[in-house]
Amino acid sequence: MSSILGFLGPPGSFTEEISLKYSRNNSPLILQEYKAIDELMEDVDAGLIEMGIVPVENSLEGSVNITLDMFVQLDVYIYTELIYPISHCLMALPGIELEDIKDLYSHVQAFSQCRKYLKARMPSVTQFPMESTAMAAEKISVLGGARAAIAPRRAAKLFGLEILASDIQDGYGEEDKTNLTRFVVISSHDHSLTGTDKTSIIFSIKDSPGSLYHILGVFAENGINLTRIESRPARKRLGEYLFFVDFEGHREEKKNMRALKLLEDQLKYLKMLGSYPSVYLPSGS
Amino acid sequence: MSSILGFLGPPGSFTEEISLKYSRNNSPLILQEYKAIDELMEDVDAGLIEMGIVPVENSLEGSVNITLDMFVQLDVYIYTELIYPISHCLMALPGIELEDIKDLYSHVQAFSQCRKYLKARMPSVTQFPMESTAMAAEKISVLGGARAAIAPRRAAKLFGLEILASDIQDGYGEEDKTNLTRFVVISSHDHSLTGTDKTSIIFSIKDSPGSLYHILGVFAENGINLTRIESRPARKRLGEYLFFVDFEGHREEKKNMRALKLLEDQLKYLKMLGSYPSVYLPSGS
Incomplete structure (x- = not known):
C-alpha cells in the first residue's frame, strides 16, 4: 500500500519541488497538498496521513515558528532531515526575452534575495509582490505579455514557462551562492x-x-x-x-x-x- | 531637526502600527516606508536615515533571518527593544455584519493563527490568501460587497473599515491569548x-x-x-x-x-x- 506524504502548497512551490524529489527516491509515496503547516502536522499526529514535509530553518514558504510550536503540542517525530539549496529562476512565457520584460512577479523575499541580479540586469522593471513564488509563476502564465516571474524550476514546468536565467539569488561573496533551507520529513516514528x-x-x-x-x-x-x-x-x-x-x-x-x-x-x-x-x-x- | 524612522510597509501593517506607537512616544520622528528590510538596514548603516524598526522574533511581516544576516554584515546597533502583542481584528466595510460575510481576505499565517475562531464563527467562508494583512484590508475596501479581512487595528482606520471582532487569534490555553513579537529600533549607536x-x-x-x-x-x-x-x-x-x-x-x-x-x-x-x-x-x- 502506498503512503501519503503531505506538503505545503501551492503546486510549483519549493516545498512541492523538494517533496517530489524526496518521493522519487522513496516510492511509493502519494503527494497530498495542504494549505497550512499546522493542519498538515495535525493529520500526521492523528494518523490520517503517514508522512509530511515541513520547514524548520530559513524558509521562504511557511513559518518555521509554527512548525516548532506544533512539535511542542503534538506527538510527531522526525524521520529524515532534508537540506536543500533554494535556487531562484527567472521565467517567462516562450518568446519573451530578458530585455522585453516590463513587469516582474514574485514573493517579496525572492526579490530581496535576487537584488544584485535585478539591479544589474533588470533595473527598470516594476516589481509586483505576490503571496508565493508559485502563484507569481501561475499569474504570468495567465496574464501573458511582457511579464516574468522569479520562482522555483518546478513552476516553469507546471505553468508552461521558459527559464531565462537560473540561480539568480545573491551570493554572500564569490564562493558562496547558496541559500540553504532545512526541511524535515515527519512521521509517527523516527528513523532507525x-x-x-x-x-x-x-x-x-x-x-x-x-x-x-x-x-x-x-x-x-x-x-x-x-x-x-x-x-x-x-x-x-x-x-x-x-x-x-x-x-x-x-x-x-x-x-x-x-x-x-x-x-x-x-x-x-x-x-x-x-x-x-x-x-x-x-x-x- | 526631526529624525527619520524607517519601517517596513505597506501602511496598515503591524510594523507601521508599532512604528506609529513608538514615534508618538519619541517625537519628533518622521516615518519613512521601505519595501525590504535589507534596504532599510543599509540606509541606517549609510547614515541616510537615523533609525529603523525591524523584526527579530516571531514576525508575520518580513523575515527575521534577513534581519539577523544584515546585523552580521552591517554596522548598525540596537537602540531599543519593543515587545508587541499581535492582535488580529476582523474588519469589513460599514454595514456588513458577521453573518453576511462570504469571502475572507488575509495573510495565510493570520488565517492559521485565527483558526479556532474561524472554525467556530465563520465555518463556511472562502479564504483568499494575500501577500500581507494590510493589503487584504485595502483589497476589501476597494472591492466592497460581502467581504471581510483579518488585519491590524490600524488598517481599519486607514481604509475606512469597521472592526467586527478583535483579538480573534487562537490562545494557547485559556490564560494565554498573546502572540508576542519582538522588534528592535536600530541606529548608528546603542542606548546609554x-x-x-x-x-x-x-x-x-x-x-x-x-x-x-x-x-x-x-x-x-x-x-x-x-x-x-x-x-x-x-x-x-x-x-x-x-x-x-x-x-x-x-x-x-x-x-x-x-x-x-x-x-x-x-x-x-x-x-x-x-x-x-x-x-x-x-x-x-
Missing part, C-alpha cells in the same frame, strides 16, 4: 540507526544564570557535538524558556543514551523529537 | 545605561564538542543571565556556527565588561550589537 544520524530534542529550563550552562555540560562531558541550539520563550509561563537542540548521533548510541538519562533526571520537561539521517538534496531538475 | 537593560552579541565558535559549553561558562561564572540564544550556520564556512546571544544588563556594567573582555580573548569573532532598554508596547489604539 544509519551511522550518520542526528537527534533533536526540546527541553525547558528555569530562567536563572548558569542553568543552561549546566545542562550543556551534560553534552560536553559525554563528548556530544551540538549542531544547533535555539531558545524561545515558553508560551504558557513567563520567564521560562524552551530550547530546541540538535546533536550528532542516534539516541540509541551508548553515550547519547547516557546523556539523555542524565538530562531526564535534571529537567522537568524533555521531549524527544527523534533520531534521523540528514540528506542533502541537490537543486536542479 | 537605563538600569533595566539587555545586551545583544554575535559570536562564532568552532563546531567541536564542548566549545559552546566553555563559552557559556564565561557568562555563568560572572552571574550573567542569558535571555536568548540562537545558533545559525555561518554562510561562508561550513562547520562553523554563528551564535546570537542576548543577556541581561548593560555592556558598561562591571561584570558584563569583565565577561566581554574574557570572550574577546577566547573568540576569534565577536560582534557587539549594543545595549538597550526593553519596552512592552500594549496593543490597541
Whole structure:
C-alpha cells in the first residue's frame, strides 16, 4: 500500500519541488497538498496521513515558528532531515526575452534575495509582490505579455514557462551562492540507526544564570557535538524558556543514551523529537 | 531637526502600527516606508536615515533571518527593544455584519493563527490568501460587497473599515491569548545605561564538542543571565556556527565588561550589537 506524504502548497512551490524529489527516491509515496503547516502536522499526529514535509530553518514558504510550536503540542517525530539549496529562476512565457520584460512577479523575499541580479540586469522593471513564488509563476502564465516571474524550476514546468536565467539569488561573496533551507520529513516514528544520524530534542529550563550552562555540560562531558541550539520563550509561563537542540548521533548510541538519562533526571520537561539521517538534496531538475 | 524612522510597509501593517506607537512616544520622528528590510538596514548603516524598526522574533511581516544576516554584515546597533502583542481584528466595510460575510481576505499565517475562531464563527467562508494583512484590508475596501479581512487595528482606520471582532487569534490555553513579537529600533549607536537593560552579541565558535559549553561558562561564572540564544550556520564556512546571544544588563556594567573582555580573548569573532532598554508596547489604539 502506498503512503501519503503531505506538503505545503501551492503546486510549483519549493516545498512541492523538494517533496517530489524526496518521493522519487522513496516510492511509493502519494503527494497530498495542504494549505497550512499546522493542519498538515495535525493529520500526521492523528494518523490520517503517514508522512509530511515541513520547514524548520530559513524558509521562504511557511513559518518555521509554527512548525516548532506544533512539535511542542503534538506527538510527531522526525524521520529524515532534508537540506536543500533554494535556487531562484527567472521565467517567462516562450518568446519573451530578458530585455522585453516590463513587469516582474514574485514573493517579496525572492526579490530581496535576487537584488544584485535585478539591479544589474533588470533595473527598470516594476516589481509586483505576490503571496508565493508559485502563484507569481501561475499569474504570468495567465496574464501573458511582457511579464516574468522569479520562482522555483518546478513552476516553469507546471505553468508552461521558459527559464531565462537560473540561480539568480545573491551570493554572500564569490564562493558562496547558496541559500540553504532545512526541511524535515515527519512521521509517527523516527528513523532507525544509519551511522550518520542526528537527534533533536526540546527541553525547558528555569530562567536563572548558569542553568543552561549546566545542562550543556551534560553534552560536553559525554563528548556530544551540538549542531544547533535555539531558545524561545515558553508560551504558557513567563520567564521560562524552551530550547530546541540538535546533536550528532542516534539516541540509541551508548553515550547519547547516557546523556539523555542524565538530562531526564535534571529537567522537568524533555521531549524527544527523534533520531534521523540528514540528506542533502541537490537543486536542479 | 526631526529624525527619520524607517519601517517596513505597506501602511496598515503591524510594523507601521508599532512604528506609529513608538514615534508618538519619541517625537519628533518622521516615518519613512521601505519595501525590504535589507534596504532599510543599509540606509541606517549609510547614515541616510537615523533609525529603523525591524523584526527579530516571531514576525508575520518580513523575515527575521534577513534581519539577523544584515546585523552580521552591517554596522548598525540596537537602540531599543519593543515587545508587541499581535492582535488580529476582523474588519469589513460599514454595514456588513458577521453573518453576511462570504469571502475572507488575509495573510495565510493570520488565517492559521485565527483558526479556532474561524472554525467556530465563520465555518463556511472562502479564504483568499494575500501577500500581507494590510493589503487584504485595502483589497476589501476597494472591492466592497460581502467581504471581510483579518488585519491590524490600524488598517481599519486607514481604509475606512469597521472592526467586527478583535483579538480573534487562537490562545494557547485559556490564560494565554498573546502572540508576542519582538522588534528592535536600530541606529548608528546603542542606548546609554537605563538600569533595566539587555545586551545583544554575535559570536562564532568552532563546531567541536564542548566549545559552546566553555563559552557559556564565561557568562555563568560572572552571574550573567542569558535571555536568548540562537545558533545559525555561518554562510561562508561550513562547520562553523554563528551564535546570537542576548543577556541581561548593560555592556558598561562591571561584570558584563569583565565577561566581554574574557570572550574577546577566547573568540576569534565577536560582534557587539549594543545595549538597550526593553519596552512592552500594549496593543490597541
